[in-house]
Amino acid sequence: MNGYGILKGLWVTFRHFIKTYIEDFKRGRKFYRSAEGIDARREADVEGIFSIQYPEEKLPVPEEFRFLPFLVYDEGPDGERKIRCTACGICAKACPPQCIWIVRSVDPATGKPVAVPAEYYIDVDICMNCGFCAEYCPFDAIKMDHDYEIATYDRTATNIYDLEKLLKPASYYAEIRPRNFTREQEEKAAKEAAKAAR
Amino acid sequence: MTDRIITQAAPNLAEQFPEWVKPDARQGYQGYLVDSPHLVEVMRALRDQYGYDYLSSVTGVDYYPEDLMEVVYHLYRSIGGRSLVLKAQTNRTESHVPSLVSVYPGAEFQEREAWDLLGIRFDGHPDLRRILTWEGFSGHPLRKDWKEPFFEEDIKPFKSRWPEGHVRRIEDSNPYQNNLQYPAGFNPESWSPEGEDPLYRTLTRGNGKGGFKTDQMIVNLGPQHPSTHGVFRMVAVLDGENVVDLKPVMGYLHRNHEKIGERNTFLQIMPFTDRLDYVSSMSNNFGYALAVEKLMGVQVPERAEYIRVIMAELTRVMSHLFSAGFLLNDLGAYFTPSLYVIEERELILDIFEEVSGSRMMCNYFRFGGVVRDLPEGLLTKIKRLVTDRIPRKLEDLDNYLTKNEIVRSRCEGIGVLTAEDAIALSASGPMLRASGVPYDIRRADPYSIYDRFDFDVVVKYHGDIYDRYLVRMDEIRQSLRILEQAIRDIPEGPILAGKPQYTVRVPAGEAYGRIEAPKGELGYYVVSNGKPNPHRYHVRAPSFINLTSLARMSKDEKIADVVAILGSIDIVLGEVDR
Numbered sequence: 001m002n003g004y005g006i007l008k009g010l011w012v013t014f015r016h017f018i019k020t021y022i023e024d025f026k027r028g029r030k031f032y033r034s035a036e037g038i039d040a041r042r043e044a045d046v047e048g049i050f051s052i053q054y055p056e057e058k059l060p061v062p063e064e065f066r067f068l069p070f071l072v073y074d075e076g077p078d079g080e081r082k083i084r085c086t087a088c089g090i091c092a093k094a095c096p097p098q099c100i101w102i103v104r105s106v107d108p109a110t111g112k113p114v115a116v117p118a119e120y121y122i123d124v125d126i127c128m129n130c131g132f133c134a135e136y137c138p139f140d141a142i143k144m145d146h147d148y149e150i151a152t153y154d155r156t157a158t159n160i161y162d163l164e165k166l167l168k169p170a171s172y173y174a175e176i177r178p179r180n181f182t183r184e185q186e187e188k189a190a191k192e193a194a195k196a197a198r
Numbered sequence: 199m200t201d202r203i204i205t206q207a208a209p210n211l212a213e214q215f216p217e218w219v220k221p222d223a224r225q226g227y228q229g230y231l232v233d234s235p236h237l238v239e240v241m242r243a244l245r246d247q248y249g250y251d252y253l254s255s256v257t258g259v260d261y262y263p264e265d266l267m268e269v270v271y272h273l274y275r276s277i278g279g280r281s282l283v284l285k286a287q288t289n290r291t292e293s294h295v296p297s298l299v300s301v302y303p304g305a306e307f308q309e310r311e312a313w314d315l316l317g318i319r320f321d322g323h324p325d326l327r328r329i330l331t332w333e334g335f336s337g338h339p340l341r342k343d344w345k346e347p348f349f350e351e352d353i354k355p356f357k358s359r360w361p362e363g364h365v366r367r368i369e370d371s372n373p374y375q376n377n378l379q380y381p382a383g384f385n386p387e388s389w390s391p392e393g394e395d396p397l398y399r400t401l402t403r404g405n406g407k408g409g410f411k412t413d414q415m416i417v418n419l420g421p422q423h424p425s426t427h428g429v430f431r432m433v434a435v436l437d438g439e440n441v442v443d444l445k446p447v448m449g450y451l452h453r454n455h456e457k458i459g460e461r462n463t464f465l466q467i468m469p470f471t472d473r474l475d476y477v478s479s480m481s482n483n484f485g486y487a488l489a490v491e492k493l494m495g496v497q498v499p500e501r502a503e504y505i506r507v508i509m510a511e512l513t514r515v516m517s518h519l520f521s522a523g524f525l526l527n528d529l530g531a532y533f534t535p536s537l538y539v540i541e542e543r544e545l546i547l548d549i550f551e552e553v554s555g556s557r558m559m560c561n562y563f564r565f566g567g568v569v570r571d572l573p574e575g576l577l578t579k580i581k582r583l584v585t586d587r588i589p590r591k592l593e594d595l596d597n598y599l600t601k602n603e604i605v606r607s608r609c610e611g612i613g614v615l616t617a618e619d620a621i622a623l624s625a626s627g628p629m630l631r632a633s634g635v636p637y638d639i640r641r642a643d644p645y646s647i648y649d650r651f652d653f654d655v656v657v658k659y660h661g662d663i664y665d666r667y668l669v670r671m672d673e674i675r676q677s678l679r680i681l682e683q684a685i686r687d688i689p690e691g692p693i694l695a696g697k698p699q700y701t702v703r704v705p706a707g708e709a710y711g712r713i714e715a716p717k718g719e720l721g722y723y724v725v726s727n728g729k730p731n732p733h734r735y736h737v738r739a740p741s742f743i744n745l746t747s748l749a750r751m752s753k754d755e756k757i758a759d760v761v762a763i764l765g766s767i768d769i770v771l772g773e774v775d776r
Contacts, residue, residue: 005601005606006604008597009597009599012594012597016538044545044579044582044583044586044587045586045587062552062555064552087361089359089361090700092363093359094355094700098355098356100360101364102360102363104361104362125367125369129556130561131561135569135698179573
């Protein structure tokens, strides 16, 4: 029958529309504005169509999510910052858009290079979020961040991040990437134990 | 054409044409060198006597500082099998080889591209104009001695980054107005519509058979047109409502991906490949990784192979769903069908984000494996999608669209491409299979571990828009079959051969890695000279080459259907323009 296909199609859209509300009633108020509600809306068996009410609601990002690098520092006992970066330059060499600039520190007395960065810049306008810097850093000193809300009014003035802006504590890193952090700590401990045994 | 076509093993061309052809004996190279004056004859013999009817890729390589320019051809048989590589050599100053358009019409755009980017003239080409850059572009950018107005260094890493780090904004050192260079005698102020005359002259005019006593009209669709999926332009000659001739004009999104690639180290290209066909970045990674692995000779661990297949097939599901939805957009069903399929796409993107860290720019593959293992619980998630959610959606779509009378009357019998034309015009992927050619690289020339899976090659025989849609829907079903088997069989084990390295040693030589990407045959031609960066890096972009058949399909159709025909090719401009 001519037109049957169209009617069937309309039935699909109608059912889709209705199912959205059925889910809504079934799951009650906690379907919105709550973490489990967001999870429920992303489940494979949910029916109907849903949106995330950004910015009131935000999708949680998975651990591996990567957006702009940051530099990790360990906190010493009296609050001093121990920068993990040794200015070896691997991140700057691996970076595909070449957005990392590092100035290596030089000991003023001897004139020899020291394993600390004197300056460290990332042009976040150019950064393509590929994550190579974090992947190939041998000291776990640079990691990819989760903070994606970085819109500014004037990109010409604010978008070259310097050392001050890039440094974040190891506790922050542990918070956004707990699994990676624990694994790296374990590896480090195992390595040190092996060293001590020798 | 002779009666018998020889289809057994690869022919020994050096024996067949001893004066014209000799084997390419360079270390790491394969195939044959053909005397360029006799190229057309050799090619015609290959097509008619040996069954090499499919010209897959045409590209050039500049061997500066040697005075040598080489054109590389990759030929296949449409019944499957390995490739045959032929090369024609010429010099750099007066580079020219005969055009193959008379034998393989599918060479048209690729030869234009080689002329545009490398400055190789193709004698006898019907329409040898620039294709990706514009008339006001100075020089041929892929030549090794070409430099852009703001030139930093030949290869990365740039020395200014470390250890003295002279930071500056690139935009300040390359300000607007200074970042342009024009050919001698070119004035951008006075260049305007007259510059389009060569384009309009190449269009054929009809003989007024439409029966209308009206003038024929040239209509530009695009570049800023909502239904062209990006900045893409079609110039059509109309007789009434009928299309007499049509030419696609592209390059508005051109960024010279290949030059960027040649300045990068091998690994640094990986994230750039994501940006080609940005709807299916995992497949793009796959092809490039295959090409470089061929050169390096690394063996990929089992588990990594399975992960690769899972990701590539999820990508295919996603891309085909997307293209079905946007085909309906082109037919005028604005965004309801698209949003229906985007629901499932979103769930697949969640998986990609969890495993690679990014939804679309995955950058997940490495030479010899993948970056990281699947996080815990992800396989169950994929399994639920594959066995439950996506089949349900396909059923929904079948009810919703497949039998819909409007969809059928707009799509059936429109934009027909015959099997002969599809092969001759080097169409690939769903386009080729919808025209009745059962050619799927996963079966015809298996790569990775596709020979282990049980799936069917989808074929339809009408070659119209509707069949292309049906092929995509059925291919999703076949992909789900592969996915089920892959999830069932995936072993434990390492996911990367060797240690992760940011510089890889790639021995000198050439390699062509090709995969069945969602859009068609995606090939990467890589030439290494043993340095950290490739000497030549070429992408055989399926959507770009599929566009070669757009004119053939649109001929004598109504102008309103051209939009749907374009939608059925399923182009992504990031890949067309590169």
